Amino acid sequence: MTPPVALPVALPDYAAAAAERLEAQARAYFDGGAADELTLAANLRAWQQIGLQSRVLRPMAGAHTRVELLGRTLAHPVLLAPVAYQRLAHPEGELATAQAAAALQAGMVLSTQSSVPVEAVAHIMRRDPDSGPLWFQVYIQPDRDFTLALVRRAEAAGCEALVLTVDAPVSGARDRERRTGFRLPPGVRAVHLEGLRPPPAPALLPGQSALFDGLLAAMPTWDDVAWLVGHTRLPVLLKGITHPEDARLARESGAAGLVVSNHGGRTLDTLPATAELLPRIVAAADGLPVLVDGGIRRGTDVLKALGLGASAVLVGRPQVHALAVAGAQGVAHMLRLLRDELEIAMALTGCRCLAEAADALSPHR
Numbered sequence: 001m002t003p004p005v006a007l008p009v010a011l012p013d014y015a016a017a018a019a020e021r022l023e024a025q026a027r028a029y030f031d032g033g034a035a036d037e038l039t040l041a042a043n044l045r046a047w048q049q050i051g052l053q054s055r056v057l058r059p060m061a062g063a064h065t066r067v068e069l070l071g072r073t074l075a076h077p078v079l080l081a082p083v084a085y086q087r088l089a090h091p092e093g094e095l096a097t098a099q100a101a102a103a104l105q106a107g108m109v110l111s112t113q114s115s116v117p118v119e120a121v122a123h124i125m126r127r128d129p130d131s132g133p134l135w136f137q138v139y140i141q142p143d144r145d146f147t148l149a150l151v152r153r154a155e156a157a158g159c160e161a162l163v164l165t166v167d168a169p170v171s172g173a174r175d176r177e178r179r180t181g182f183r184l185p186p187g188v189r190a191v192h193l194e195g196l197r198p199p200p201a202p203a204l205l206p207g208q209s210a211l212f213d214g215l216l217a218a219m220p221t222w223d224d225v226a227w228l229v230g231h232t233r234l235p236v237l238l239k240g241i242t243h244p245e246d247a248r249l250a251r252e253s254g255a256a257g258l259v260v261s262n263h264g265g266r267t268l269d270t271l272p273a274t275a276e277l278l279p280r281i282v283a284a285a286d287g288l289p290v291l292v293d294g295g296i297r298r299g300t301d302v303l304k305a306l307g308l309g310a311s312a313v314l315v316g317r318p319q320v321h322a323l324a325v326a327g328a329q330g331v332a333h334m335l336r337l338l339r340d341e342l343e344i345a346m347a348l349t350g351c352r353c354l355a356e357a358a359d360a361l362s363p364h365r
């Protein structure tokens with residue numbers, strides 16, 4: 001007899017089921033972190049270690065999960081983080097993810113390194129009048145004109161914000177990927193970067209570093225943030241902020257919001273967990289909306305993040321796990337699970353709206 005197929009009932013179930021389906025290289029790419037993966041593990045653990053406080057007998061009729069973000073009312077505070085190359089997980093890739101995001105009214109941030117073009121993803125999101133916003137994640141390329149042309153495509157497609165990722169001028173030491181010899185298979189590519197020519201390799205003088213004087217010489221600085229803000233009508237959020245002083249510089253450069261992120265533990269290993277970093281960044285942001293990602297796997301994690309001052313959260317890996325297991329339906333189910341868990345957590349903490357989330361945190365945490 002065939003054993004019954006266990007239906008995922010929580011996000012970790014999708015991670016386990018995806019691990020059985022994905023080939024070793026894709027799994028290393030999606031699940032891996034940098035080096036010893038200490039930050040990757042810390043992200044998960046830190047949310048778990050924050051306690052909540054229950055409240056009883058509160059009237060909950062009319063309670064809701066709505067939040068205000070960049071001038072829009074969102075049905076709930078969960079967005080899909082930019083995750084590159086989703087066609088590695090499922091043939092429909094980001095198109096399936098967009099279908100799910102639209103159905104579950106979740107905002108979606110499309111990666112510069114998406115395996116499906118922004119126009120096609122925007123078309124899917126637009127078909128649903130209740131869909132959440134589509135934002136476009138930008139990696140500034142050495143060729144600034146190329147970057148700007150990509151920004152124009154995102155604007156024309158109807159994206160409502162740009163998310164400039166600033167924490168990955170270079171890939172982290174991705175040991176897991178290297179152990180499997182990770183390579184993109186034929187047919188999966190960064191479609192937005194087609195036609196981008198790598199800059200000519202500079203002739204290095206003796207003693208110069210191929211990283212600092214080669215690759216990084218054309219990488220963005222704070223001046224480029226101001227440049228991007230000045231060249232688009234869209235709000236620009238900076239993703240990858242972990243230091244309060246960088247939060248201040250981001251405000252000065254014209255950022256409309258921040259994402260506290262350590263790239264899901266994929267860049268600098270031993271960075272603290274985002275749950276630990278969040279309160280100081282919220283304080284330094286001085287009213288700018290602050291989003292957070294990294295290790296969000298439970299509705300209770302979402303409530304804790306909002307309790308610590310985040311305006312919304314993003315989930316990364318869970319979307320590709322669910323995509324690998326059941327395509328668009330899987331991603332929609334994963335989002336539904338997270339939202340249901342958030343509502344349960346709010347009910348049990350007596351939290352009628354997310355503006356009250358701070359009261360849900362345990363004073364003993």
Ligand SMILES: Cc1cc2nc3c(=O)[nH]c(=O)nc-3n(C[C@H](O)[C@H](O)[C@H](O)COP(=O)(O)O)c2cc1C
Nearest residue numbers: 030081082083084111165263264294295315316317
């Ligand atoms: C496979 C994978 C690809 C990613 N690609 C991008 C990307 O293209 N751009 C970006 O800004 N962040 C990227 N990230 C980072 C996510 O946006 C997000 O910060 C991180 O996944 C959040 O942690 P979580 O996976 O624990 O939810 C990627 C993460 C993963 C796991």
Ligand SMILES: CCCCCCC(=O)C(=O)O
Nearest residue numbers: 084113168169170171266
């Ligand atoms: C130089 C870093 C490029 C990484 C592109 C995709 C990504 O952000 C990730 O895999 O993580």
